Amino acid sequence: MQDINNTKENEFKLSQDASNRIKILLKSEDASFFRISVLGGGCSGFQYDFSFSSSPNDDDYVFNQDGISYLIDKPSMDFLVGSTLEYVSELSGAYFKIENPNATANCGCGTSFSI
Template sequence: MEEVKNQVSEIDVTEKALKQILRIKEENNIPESHALRVGVKGGGCSGLTYQMFFDENHKDGDTIIEKENLKIVVDGKSLFYLSGTILDFSDGLNGRGFVFNNPNAVKTCGCGESFGV
């Protein structure tokens, strides 16, 4: 398992998103041992969709990125599509939720939940 500490070249998380993730983790009594798994899977109107969930399992080929009090786990295939992505949180007029600012996405759907490369 490859471990990356305090490195922002793969995936970064804004302070706003970090606070929201830690709040959700605390409110749902998610154990400290669980990391935030970020990934992609096939589907959606643009070809790929983002995934985000808390996971206690780490697999061979996972990259672990530490950001303050949060561990982010990304599998190798997803990291290929997410490299350079900044995870943000929006609570503006256009809706409330997490936003993936992905420089690799050449097309996105109108809702921002899927993308294509």
């Protein structure tokens, strides 16, 4: 586990809307950490995954922002450097969306990407 607190070489940020939503979710899930991962699969090759955790794993980076602790594992971080997690609320629904400058293509639903 590495606490990197958004150092330049491993930068990942939360928008204010994402931060506010995660605070609410962490309380309702009674969890300590919000986990952001990249998994194989999805219509564009990779997909984003969001979950909760009570503790970090050995290969996790631990981020702290706006009073929130969130985790990204080392393999996922390779895909997410320079990205921002957004929380979008529209008439069609509310969801998390990652603005990823490393992605060369995204699917229409916004949950998968390719590099």
